[in-house]
Amino acid sequence: MKEHAFFLSLGFTADDTELIREAQQFIAVFERIEEQISNYNETTDPNVIRQLNIQVYQAAASIWAYKRKVLGLILRCQIVSNNIPLLVDHTSREAAYFAKRLKELNEGKLIPLPEAIIKENVFFLKIMADHSKFISHLLDPSERKLVDQAREFSHDFDQLLFQAQDLDHMRPQSETQPILEHFLDQNRVSVVSLRDFKKTARDLIEACKIKSNIPALLADHVYREADHFLQIIDAFDEHLTTQST
Template identity: 75%
Template sequence: MANPIVSRSLYEIEFWARIMKEHAFFLSLGFTYDQKQLIEEANQFITTFERIEERLSRFTINSEIRLIRSFNNEVYQAAVAIWAFKRKVLGLTLRCEIRSNNYPLLIDHISREAAYFANRLQELNQGILTPKADDIIKENVFFLKIMADHAKFIGHLLDPSERKLVEQAREFSHDFDQLLFQAMDLEHMRPHSETPPILTQFLDQNRVSVTSLRDFKKTARELIEACKIKSNIHPLLADHTFREAERFLEIIDLYEASLESVNY
């Protein structure tokens, strides 16, 4: 029988290594022609995560746990390294030492995702698989912020003439900001004695909103790929944000299953 830590580790790395590689690509596209050193550093990270993806293909769910823990540690170092690069770029941007086409919020956004990935690898190597109620709320706070950011990026990267789509993106941004604030309120007020009905309702509400945003992203992706809307959104970025919404829905399902199986 496969070790759940092994299968979950491979699952996390398969998803997040691709996300990290794409982050490096998006950053490289946003740098100006004279920022050659930063472009080169971004390209090195593309290579790093391509190698991780290639090595990942050699593992199976029946691989030895010690080998997976060692691989997790190596990938953790790469995740920490790209996090440091992103934070360096953010600092340069905020101090106006460089000017690029990468929004500061976008750089902060992708650095949060790198930190999340690194933290997940550490947790898995510590044997942490089943979430606690605290983790459910914190994870939703993280992903709700990610979804709110996506809506803002989409709204700003669409051509202003795409008024209807811009307005839809703004509405999603507002909705997810409200869900985020609600999640933060729940995080502060939740009593020590766990209340599964409240958490289940919380997850159900998030699922409905994330599903709507996921469908909006899917439509936008298809329109961008078909060149039917005007925007500065790279087709890969459209697909990237769609996959992250899909991931959030998977995590909501995972947490709902854990609530049903564990008596808090």
């Protein structure tokens, strides 16, 4: 969330002083929360964790509202920004997801495994597809091979997303576990390829070897999100394996 605020602040024009100020305030809020968490020394006190979740939920909900406000200003042509609408919408979806997960944790809600697997994959496949589109958009057009690769990833993840949405509508139950296992395996292959592409792009950007408008922190940000998605896939796969034994 802190990095989202930073990326948005970079995209505003010099005239958007109030929006830049708000973004900087969110950076400070999430930095304070990071510092606070670092002082907890891995506490397992449920009351401390519950209060932390409430605090972070409020911050996530606030930055979600800010992002939706920015998106509305862009769509109504009230501001001209280098923050493309899909990027702002993308970051707002991640804030909503984060806030929802914190609320579910505090309420002790557990989604049935088959439904959880599909819904998490629907969310993150859309995130991966968006990332591919952002990369192709922010690369210099002369980087033709990288642009083509990013567009291929965009198409691949759009197709995986449509497939996941179809499966979501079918609402498979636990007895359809082989379908879910194949679903995860298929997604893992594509996410590994995209993660490795992002890592290569990040390393090239950091070494100033390619031409783009992509900050090194943004390149690292999208790489980390792909790596996180792989961890989620592996965790679901482990749960399925445990259930079958």
